[in-house]
Amino acid sequence: MVSEIYIGSTNPAKVRAVEKVFLPPAVVVPRDVPSSVSPQPRSDEETMLGAINRAKYLIEYTDASVAIGLEGGVVENEAGMLLCNWGALIAKKNGIYTAGGARIYLPKDIAEEIRTGRELGEVIDEWTGRNNIRKKEGTIGILTYGEIDRIEMFKHIVKLLYGQWKFDIERKKG
Numbered sequence: 335m336v337s338e339i340y341i342g343s344t345n346p347a348k349v350r351a352v353e354k355v356f357l358p359p360a361v362v363v364p365r366d367v368p369s370s371v372s373p374q375p376r377s378d379e380e381t382m383l384g385a386i387n388r389a390k391y392l393i394e395y396t397d398a399s400v401a402i403g404l405e406g407g408v409v410e411n412e413a414g415m416l417l418c419n420w421g422a423l424i425a426k427k428n429g430i431y432t433a434g435g436a437r438i439y440l441p442k443d444i445a446e447e448i449r450t451g452r453e454l455g456e457v458i459d460e461w462t463g464r465n466n467i468r469k470k471e472g473t474i475g476i477l478t479y480g481e482i483d484r485i486e487m488f489k490h491i492v493k494l495l496y497g498q499w500k501f502d503i504e505r506k507k508g
């Protein structure tokens with residue numbers, strides 16, 4: 335197994351999630367990289383692309399041979415606006431794996447604010463009167479009363495990525 339896993343963010347919620355899946359002696363290397371999508375992605379496609387772009391950037395412009403991108407966004411349907419999250423893992427030797435995370439509906443007043451063009455991170459801070467929630471329990475942690483926080487949610491995505499990669503490695507061994 336490779337020793338270094340690059341993650342395309344220095345947000346502690348994302349870095350911790352990767353560290354919970356890739357334990358020592360694996361080393362998790364956080365790097366701030368562009369997502370090359372809007373600061374607040376508004377569809378599954380855009381959010382997934384942000385995750386893929388982060389991982390691709392690491393493979394292209396750093397020493398990474400295994401890279402993970404994690405991205406948060408929102409999606410809308412007839413019933414309202416949900417938060418959504420996507421991850422991508424690129425293993426130079428194997429390929430690219432993607433996975434989506436848990437989703438819950440946002441309160442109507444938060445959704446309204448985001449429709450005006452604001453970012454969820456900013457809106458949830460204002461809504462709760464707190465700071466930097468996106469680097470801590472996240473909106474999902476607030477809305478689930480801490481049952482599932484942003485680290486737990488991203489950890490699940492990272493496990494989905496890692497598991498698919500392992501499956502591929504084993505399958506190729508025959």
Ligand SMILES: O=P(O)(O)OP(=O)(O)OP(=O)(O)OC[C@H]1O[C@@H](n2cnc3c(O)ncnc32)[C@H](O)[C@@H]1O
Nearest residue numbers: 343345373374405406407453454455468472473474
């Ligand atoms: O430094 P990076 O990695 O960019 O970390 P980030 O917190 O900005 O995370 P994303 O870019 O992936 O998130 C896209 C947008 O969605 C917001 N967001 C997504 N999920 C959130 C959550 O659980 N809590 C608060 N804000 C969230 C976030 O503030 C951004 O505006």
Ligand SMILES: [Mg+2]
Nearest residue numbers: 369373374406
């Ligand atoms: Mg961001």
